[in-house]
Amino acid sequence: MSILKKALTTAALASVLLAGAAQAETTRVALVVKALGIGFFEAANKGAEEAAKELGDVEIIYTGPTDTTAEGQIEVINSLIAQKVDAIAVSANDTDALVPTLKKAMERGITVISWDSGVAKDGRLMHLNPSSSALIGNTIIKLAADHLPEGGEVAVLSATTTSTNQNTWIEEMNKVMGNYPGITVVGTVYGDDLADKSYREAQGLMQTYPNLKAIIAPTSVGIVAAAQAVTDAGKIGQINVTGLGLPSEMAGHVKSGASQSFAIWNPIDLGYSATMIAYHLAKGDAKAEPGAAIPMGRMGSVTLDDNTEGAMADPFTYDASNIDQFSSIF
Amino acid sequence: MTTSPTLRQIPDRLQSPLARALKSWEALLLAVAVAIFVANALASPWFLDPWNLSDASFNFTEKALIAFAMAMLIIAGEIDLSVASIIALASTVMGAAMVAGAPVWLLVVLGLGTGLACGAVNGVLVAGFGLPSIVVTIGTMSLFRGIAYIVLGDGAYTGYPSGFGWFGQGYVWWVFSVELVLFAVMAVVFGVLLHRTSFGRMVFAIGNNATAARFSGIRVDRVRFILFLLTGVMSGLAAVCLTSRLGSTRPSIATGFELEVVTMVVLGGINILGGSGSIPGVVIAALVMGLVTFGLGLLNVPGIVMSIIVGALLIGVIALPRLWAMWRR
Numbered sequence: 001m002s003i004l005k006k007a008l009t010t011a012a013l014a015s016v017l018l019a020g021a022a023q024a025e026t027t028r029v030a031l032v033v034k035a036l037g038i039g040f041f042e043a044a045n046k047g048a049e050e051a052a053k054e055l056g057d058v059e060i061i062y063t064g065p066t067d068t069t070a071e072g073q074i075e076v077i078n079s080l081i082a083q084k085v086d087a088i089a090v091s092a093n094d095t096d097a098l099v100p101t102l103k104k105a106m107e108r109g110i111t112v113i114s115w116d117s118g119v120a121k122d123g124r125l126m127h128l129n130p131s132s133s134a135l136i137g138n139t140i141i142k143l144a145a146d147h148l149p150e151g152g153e154v155a156v157l158s159a160t161t162t163s164t165n166q167n168t169w170i171e172e173m174n175k176v177m178g179n180y181p182g183i184t185v186v187g188t189v190y191g192d193d194l195a196d197k198s199y200r201e202a203q204g205l206m207q208t209y210p211n212l213k214a215i216i217a218p219t220s221v222g223i224v225a226a227a228q229a230v231t232d233a234g235k236i237g238q239i240n241v242t243g244l245g246l247p248s249e250m251a252g253h254v255k256s257g258a259s260q261s262f263a264i265w266n267p268i269d270l271g272y273s274a275t276m277i278a279y280h281l282a283k284g285d286a287k288a289e290p291g292a293a294i295p296m297g298r299m300g301s302v303t304l305d306d307n308t309e310g311a312m313a314d315p316f317t318y319d320a321s322n323i324d325q326f327s328s329i330f
Numbered sequence: 331m332t333t334s335p336t337l338r339q340i341p342d343r344l345q346s347p348l349a350r351a352l353k354s355w356e357a358l359l360l361a362v363a364v365a366i367f368v369a370n371a372l373a374s375p376w377f378l379d380p381w382n383l384s385d386a387s388f389n390f391t392e393k394a395l396i397a398f399a400m401a402m403l404i405i406a407g408e409i410d411l412s413v414a415s416i417i418a419l420a421s422t423v424m425g426a427a428m429v430a431g432a433p434v435w436l437l438v439v440l441g442l443g444t445g446l447a448c449g450a451v452n453g454v455l456v457a458g459f460g461l462p463s464i465v466v467t468i469g470t471m472s473l474f475r476g477i478a479y480i481v482l483g484d485g486a487y488t489g490y491p492s493g494f495g496w497f498g499q500g501y502v503w504w505v506f507s508v509e510l511v512l513f514a515v516m517a518v519v520f521g522v523l524l525h526r527t528s529f530g531r532m533v534f535a536i537g538n539n540a541t542a543a544r545f546s547g548i549r550v551d552r553v554r555f556i557l558f559l560l561t562g563v564m565s566g567l568a569a570v571c572l573t574s575r576l577g578s579t580r581p582s583i584a585t586g587f588e589l590e591v592v593t594m595v596v597l598g599g600i601n602i603l604g605g606s607g608s609i610p611g612v613v614i615a616a617l618v619m620g621l622v623t624f625g626l627g628l629l630n631v632p633g634i635v636m637s638i639i640v641g642a643l644l645i646g647v648i649a650l651p652r653l654w655a656m657w658r659r
Contacts, residue, residue, distance in 0.1 A: 036634060061630050063632070066634050066636070067585070070576060070583075078627070079624060082379065082385060083630075094580060094582075096488045096576070097577065
């Protein structure tokens with residue numbers, strides 16, 4: 001008891017001091033994440049702190065539940081409402097369950113936006129997507145084409161035949177194929193986002209298409225499996241594996257040369273942009289309405305569509321030059 | 331062989347009621363609650379705001395509703411770990427009915443009814459077939475939520491009628507939310523049921539010695555069955571509140587609630603081995619847990635640290651009186 005009490009009083013005193021120091025006219029932006037202790041979100045927090053430093057009068061409250069539950073996130077948001085923060089930028093565990101609580105926050109004058117994982121339209125002013133399907137579709141083929149100046153055959157290793165995300169991205173990729181003359185997509189196979197099946201499908205591709213120059217895997221499971229298959233077949237340098245993956249899982253394959261480069265959204269930029277947007281909306285310098293362009297500092301600006309959603313940027317490219325910096329993050 | 335009887339002093343009266351009350355578990359808990367309240371009020375300028383405290387009450391009301399029934403179940407020597415899964419299934423049933431166009435009153439009836447049915451399943455397996463409740467309810471924990479996952483997959487039911495929002499988002503008067511009032515009413519109902527009725531005495535008797543209780547003419551299995559029904563229906567009630575508060579149903583709803591409910595019950599001084607405990611203890615424990623999580627939330631203490639503190643609180647509050655007793659001996 002007494003230890004607990006002491007701990008509480010110490011925490012109490014510390015927070016009173018902190019609160020006193022920070023309360024003067026700063027804009028308090030709460031970055032609410034799906035759960036604490038996830039590298040991706042810790043990186044987003046870094047970006048948010050960077051934005052805060054740039055803006056000067058911003059205090060970031062980085063918080064989230066222990067587990068990725070909607071109920072836990074609601075408790076966190078309730079305590080933020082109670083603290084009368086100026087803005088809440090949330091990556092939601094549940095599209096719908098947070099809506100009533102976030103509505104209450106907005107009724108009490110708090111600016112609410114969602115980023116990364118969105119909230120239904122009623123529960124936020126706008127949503128920031130890390131990228132858009134069109135940008136991703138273009139990026140994955142561009143990554144392959146950049147290393148094939150003379151053109152050549154490429155194949156796609158996707159997740160499941162019913163994966164909405166992957167199917168949309170491949171569709172978008174096919175739309176822009178005209179911009180990459182000389183590149184032909186010879187086949188699409190499905191590894192079901194299972195490591196062993198993806199590995200076998202990649203082996204099959206190499207056998208079926210002896211002239212294959214690149215495998216595009218727009219899935220973090222597939223890209224690792226394909227890189228491993230290429231390595232095991234001794235075809236490093238002959239076949240380049242690219243697509244969407246996680247730096248921590250891909251670092252080895254980038255260093256070995258199995259993958260020249262790959263892409264994924266940059267969580268630092270995402271946290272940075274979300275903070276910038278939340279700040280500008282809270283200050284009233286920008287309005288979240290269809291067609292509006294909201295400034296995001298060094299990331300340019302985001303234009304909102306009819307659902308007041310916007311895409312931040314092209315997926316960020318990772319290669320030998322920056323993989324070490326990011327592989328420790330996520 | 332004769333043994334001289336040892337002289338034993340028999341006090342002519344037991345401790346005075348006041349002294350007993352002061353030394354009770356509830357008094358200790360209440361002191362903890364007050365200490366936490368004061369610490370919170372000192373720590374955060376936003377704590378002493380009626381609306382904020384009202385918002386904070388949502389952190390514990392639904393769990394506490396189940397905790398009242400769970401307390402009786404644990405006192406009787408049983409446990410129900412499927413309560414959170416009952417919420418998931420009841421919420422799914424309500425969602426399906428909502429999509430089919432059921433009116434609000436029917437949604438509530440179905441929520442409570444699903445809870446009751448789930449409670450009956452547990453009750454039959456435990457009281458009817460004599461299976462250990464911890465095994466049965468670990469099984470039904472997967473079973474009930476599994477059904478919800480089969481029905482919903484990664485989908486969700488949304489778009490509950492606005493009238494349904496009253497249960498989890500409405501207010502009876504000023505800052506007193508519907509859930510808070512429900513919590514208070516149920517506290518009284520369960521307090522009376524456990525401490526002022528013969529049914530309550532039977533629950534204690536079974537928890538202390540089920541065999542003796544059976545020989546005294548108590549229909550032990552019937553009482554156990556009723557207790558599972560009660561826990562089920564209270565989980566159904568919690569499902570109505572939570573679904574209404576979230577305005578949507580997902581199969582992952584209320585994940586992990588069962589352990590928080592059990593924590594609340596144990597913190598409330600209910601003997602986990604059965605036989606003793608009180609509803610006022612559970613009420614105070616609910617307040618303590620609500621105050622701790624909300625107070626730490628206001629200080630933006632990370633959730634991981636928060637669960638460490640709640641764990642330490644639980645062990646501390648339970649261990650300290652025993653250590654104290656050992657030290658005095």
